[in-house]
Amino acid sequence: MQTPGAPLPPRRRPPPFRPSFTLALVYVAGFFVLYAVLLILPELLRVLADVPPGPEQQKIAEEVAREAARPRLAWAVAAALVSVGLGSYLRILPGLKQR
Numbered sequence: 001m002q003t004p005g006a007p008l009p010p011r012r013r014p015p016p017f018r019p020s021f022t023l024a025l026v027y028v029a030g031f032f033v034l035y036a037v038l039l040i041l042p043e044l045l046r047v048l049a050d051v052p053p054g055p056e057q058q059k060i061a062e063e064v065a066r067e068a069a070r071p072r073l074a075w076a077v078a079a080a081l082v083s084v085g086l087g088s089y090l091r092i093l094p095g096l097k098q099r
Contacts, residue, residue, distance in 0.1 A: 023095040024084055031080035036069065039076055043068040 043064050051057040087093035 018095075020096055024088065027084045027087070027093060027096070028080050031083045032076050035076040035079045035083075036073060039072040040065050040068045 047061045047064050051060050088096040091097045
């Protein structure tokens, strides 16, 4: 309890809010989607070139994308983690730069 006339203790400013962990998760998710699409894209382009347009093409493309994605998703996750780690280390990703 403060006595009347005693000086008040100095107020501390709270540290600035920097959501770097959340932003890193967003970067990982974004890079994952980018790499997953890039790894599956050649298979989908092959379906687009070989199968005539229509509902059959869509069904085949969905099946090919599912089959092509299974072995490549681990590569996409690893590439996303490496990209975010390297981008953070080199201080080129906005919001992850250490001051």
